[in-house]
Amino acid sequence: MEKGRIRHMAVFTLKSQKNSPKTKKFLADGEKILSSIPVVEHFEVFKQVSNKYDFDFGFSMEFENQEAYDTYNAHPDHQTFVEER
Template identity: 45%
Template sequence: MSIEHTVVFRLVHEPGSAEEQEFLATARETLTGIPGVEGFAVLRQVSPKSALTHQFRMTFADAAAYDAYNAHPAHVGFVEGRWVPEVAEFQEYDFLA
């Protein structure tokens, strides 16, 4: 069974700012370069019902691919160097598909 990994989040940066755009571009470049990442998408929340403004969505063929992604140095570096200091709030969901 495949795994759909979703992270919904709000950045510390102002919406539409150069910092926001740079974060999203770096995330796309970094995360799609990790083996096993399929169908990567960056989505923007439009409903006023949630304070979380963005979503990263990606699919992995199986649990082994997802585990390898989580342990990959590029993912670990992105989380430590960018995600932790620049994400104000988030929710993470992993679904079997």
């Protein structure tokens, strides 16, 4: 990764079952909403497969720099996604 770029990862376990419709909707909504924020690059949804870790899923994304990350963090779509979930 280039100097100055930021990779942000959010890892989590949902209350719903791993393959439930609620989980699938949460992951799809996260991808749709968060990846549509203009400063987000290389958005990925991932599933943890190792038993060594205490989380089941994650979102990973990159930002050009700190300013881009700060813009994402303050973006209304990001704020609403976090607050409502």
